[in-house]
Amino acid sequence: QRQQQQPHTTTIITSSELSPAMESPDKSEPVNHERRILPASRAELLAGDLPEALADGRRLWIRGTVLSRRVLSRSLAFASVRLEAHSEAGMPWQTEKLHSKWGASQQHDGAEARGELQAHLSEAAAVCGLCFCAGLLDADGDFEATDEASWWHVVCQETAWAAFPGRKGDLPIGTLLEASVASLPMYRPEPMVLRWRRLEEAAPPGDPPPVPSAFNMARHHAARDAINRSAKQELLKARGGQATLCRVWSAGRECCDGCECRHVLASPIEDARVADIKSMREESRAAAALERSLYDEASGDVSAHRSEAKAEKTQRAELFAAWLLETYGADALGAGGGVLDVAGGRGDLSWALSTGHEVPCTLVDPALRRDGQLRSWQRRALRKSGREGFRHVAAEFGPEAFGSPATPYGPLLLSASLVVGLHPDQATEAIVDLALAAGVRFAVVPCCVFTHLFPSRELEPGQPVRSLNQFCAYLRLKDSRIRETFLGFEGRNKVLYLP
Ligand SMILES: C[S@@+](CC[C@H](N)C(=O)[O-])C[C@H]1O[C@@H](n2cnc3c(N)ncnc32)[C@H](O)[C@@H]1O
Numbered sequence: 001q002r003q004q005q006q007p008h009t010t011t012i013i014t015s016s017e018l019s020p021a022m023e024s025p026d027k028s029e030p031v032n033h034e035r036r037i038l039p040a041s042r043a044e045l046l047a048g049d050l051p052e053a054l055a056d057g058r059r060l061w062i063r064g065t066v067l068s069r070r071v072l073s074r075s076l077a078f079a080s081v082r083l084e085a086h087s088e089a090g091m092p093w094q095t096e097k098l099h100s101k102w103g104a105s106q107q108h109d110g111a112e113a114r115g116e117l118q119a120h121l122s123e124a125a126a127v128c129g130l131c132f133c134a135g136l137l138d139a140d141g142d143f144e145a146t147d148e149a150s151w152w153h154v155v156c157q158e159t160a161w162a163a164f165p166g167r168k169g170d171l172p173i174g175t176l177l178e179a180s181v182a183s184l185p186m187y188r189p190e191p192m193v194l195r196w197r198r199l200e201e202a203a204p205p206g207d208p209p210p211v212p213s214a215f216n217m218a219r220h221h222a223a224r225d226a227i228n229r230s231a232k233q234e235l236l237k238a239r240g241g242q243a244t245l246c247r248v249w250s251a252g253r254e255c256c257d258g259c260e261c262r263h264v265l266a267s268p269i270e271d272a273r274v275a276d277i278k279s280m281r282e283e284s285r286a287a288a289a290l291e292r293s294l295y296d297e298a299s300g301d302v303s304a305h306r307s308e309a310k311a312e313k314t315q316r317a318e319l320f321a322a323w324l325l326e327t328y329g330a331d332a333l334g335a336g337g338g339v340l341d342v343a344g345g346r347g348d349l350s351w352a353l354s355t356g357h358e359v360p361c362t363l364v365d366p367a368l369r370r371d372g373q374l375r376s377w378q379r380r381a382l383r384k385s386g387r388e389g390f391r392h393v394a395a396e397f398g399p400e401a402f403g404s405p406a407t408p409y410g411p412l413l414l415s416a417s418l419v420v421g422l423h424p425d426q427a428t429e430a431i432v433d434l435a436l437a438a439g440v441r442f443a444v445v446p447c448c449v450f451t452h453l454f455p456s457r458e459l460e461p462g463q464p465v466r467s468l469n470q471f472c473a474y475l476r477l478k479d480s481r482i483r484e485t486f487l488g489f490e491g492r493n494k495v496l497y498l499p
Contacts, residue, residue, distance in 0.1 A: 038076070038187050040135040042143065042194075045184075054147065058183045060191065061087040062128075063199065066175040067231040069168060075134035077165050078190065081177070082234060083128055129190035130181065134164040138195045147180065147194065159197045167452060174227040250274045251281065294469045295494065311489045316445075317348030318356075319489050320422050324443060325357055327499070328418060333359045337415035340364060341390070342397045342431050343424030350390035351378065361390040362412065364397045397427045402434055413438050423447035423492060429454070432475050432482075435498070443497035445487065446471055472496060 039045040046054070064081035071077040138144070141161045165171040176199045181191035236243065246261030248254070255261070265271045311319060324333060333339055333353070338360030341350040346369045350361035355378075372392060374382070382389050393409060395401050402413045413419070419435040421428060421444040428446045435442035449471045451457075457465035457474055465474045475496055476482045487493040 036186050038133050038135065042136055042138070045136065054182055054194075059088075059147075059194075060181050060183075061178065062181055062191075063176070063178045064128075066171055066173055066177060067235055068173065069165070069171045071166060071168060074166060075164070077132040077171070079130045079132070079165075079171055080235065081128055081130055084176075130179065131188045131190040131192045132165055132196075133188075133192055134166075136192055136194055137164050139163040141195070144195065159199065161195050162197045170452070173231050245270065245274075250277070252278065291467055291469060295472075310493075313489055313491045316422060316487070316489045316491075316493075318352050319487050320420070320445065320495075321349055321352035321356065323487055323495070324353070324418070324420065325359075327443075327497070328441070330357055330359060333357075333417050335417045337412060338362065338417055340413060340416040340419045342419060342421045343427040344422070345369070347374075347390060347392065349420065349422050354390040355381065355385070355387060358387075362416075363390055363392045364395060364402075364409075365392070366394055366396050368394055397424075397434070398430050399434065402430075403437075413440060416440050418442065421445065426450050426453060428471075429457075429475065432478055432496070436479055441498045443495055444475075445492060445495050446475065447492040468492070 039048065042054075062081070062083055063085040064083045067080045067082055069077065069079040138147075139161050144161075162170070171177075177196055178199050179196035180194045182194055184192050232244075243260060243262040245265070246255050246259055246263055248256075248259070249261070249263050250265075255263075265274060324339075339350070339353055339362070341347070341353075341361050342364045344350050344363040344365050345367070347363045347365075350363045353359040354361040372394065373379075374389065378389070393412070395409060399407075401407055402409045404410050405414060413434060417440075419431050419440055419442040421431045421442075423445055424431060425448055428444055431442055431444050446468065449465065449468055451464070451466050455464070457471075459465055459470055459474050459477070463470075465471050472484070472494060476484065479498070481498055482496055483499055484494060484496050487495060
């Protein structure tokens with residue numbers, strides 16, 4: 001969007017951090033950064049003065065593993081990919097190094113692209129930068145037949161084409177991807193992605209995991225950290241040892257001791273990029289402040305919220321427990337199967353209610369912290385008091401597991417005195433929907449919207465739910481009995497509840 005507001009010929013800042021192989025191999029030859037504004041759509045690209053833009057010779061299929069990625073705006077994202085295989089029009093997949101001729105023969109007009117593409121897709125480049133531009137991406141496969149009609153190989157048909165990776169999470173580090181890319185140096189030095197998808201690793205042999213399934217957080221974090229570490233090493237090697245610019249430092253904050261990143265701006269281009277990021281950050285801060293003021297303005301009993309001294313976020317479970325006891329009463333909470341604490345994480349709310357106030361609780365969360373064990377001081381406290389603590393159902397809260405009496409945990413929901421969710425992430429709407437359908441009261445403190453996971457939510461026709469304020473309004477519209485109030489802690493502290 002920013003780029004489209006600029007005059008016709010503009011300077012696109014080259015992100016060497018994202019595209020480690022992008023530096024010209026011939027340092028004596030200056031790289032010209034004058035480029036055109038990115039086309040808003042494929043139709044615009046073809047309608048321009050580039051009839052040959054998507055000719056076979058400019059095209060390549062690649063497979064590789066994502067080493068790093070950055071989302072710059074809603075329509076522009078970048079990734080560094082370690083190439084594992086490639087295929088030209090009419091040629092089979094190859095796993096050896098890329099032809100340097102592909103890069104060399106596709107220069108748009110001499111000096112402009114010279115060296116850059118070669119550096120991307122040359123024999124030396126084991127890592128290449130990719131540019132994702134939303135307008136050029138064919139997520140529906142509409143252009144597949146025309147674009148690849150003359151290509152002999154059959155691509156993997158089972159996996160759908162992916163949309164623009166608008167969030168880091170859409171393109172996790174370590175993802176194995178397949179992409180159809182085009183060399184369009186008049187727009188960007190990196191190959192531009194026309195279509196892409198994730199390639200799943202082969203499923204391990206044996207029975208598929210039961211649904212709903214649990215997962216081990218410690219193992220997940222260890223695997224993620226290992227991938228991040230090795231990706232960093234590879235990037236450093238690919239850059240010839242030049243360290244990455246420190247993001248914390250370049251954002252004007254103090255970074256940690258022993259930070260191995262670079263703490264100096266290497267070029268005017270980098271300077272401009274950092275300034276641009278700073279101004280974007282300021283804009284987003286202003287937008288967040290506006291959102292917060294709307295959040296605070298909402299109707300409800302604001303007495304706790306308005307109090308001068310709000311407790312720290314870390315005390316949210318105790319404060320929510322106290323509010324539940326005050327609002328519903330210990331007897332009502334203890335009726336039937338007791339409280340269902342959905343998305344309770346490590347169980348702080350269930351702990352506060354069950355051990356502090358003897359309200360029976362069941363924690364529903366698929367993530368196992370400490371392999372599902374309580375902390376040692378909690379185990380000691382239970383041993384001393386002879387109490388049982390709370391139950392843990394390691395399952396996702398949703399219609400498959402809780403939606404009817406016939407589902408594995410449907411009876412648990414029906415017998416609950418109250419369904420609660422404190423910052424329950426993706427489970428928020430399911431709590432409201434399933435509790436209303438089961439005729440059970442609920443109290444949720446929403447925190448995140450997860451727009452990309454729930455794109456069809458609308459406040460009214462044509463008005464998608466994007467912000468937390470809109471999400472709260474959307475949830476309230478589900479039943480006129482839903483009320484709203486605030487708790488006395490910092491951060492997301494609005495409760496939506498059925499009294
Ligand atoms: C932000 S944490 C909140 C944890 C805790 N309530 C707290 O306030 O500290 C969100 C939790 O929601 C869980 N979660 C996400 N989707 C869920 C679902 N469909 N069913 C149950 N838990 C879910 C995650 O595993 C995670 O533990």
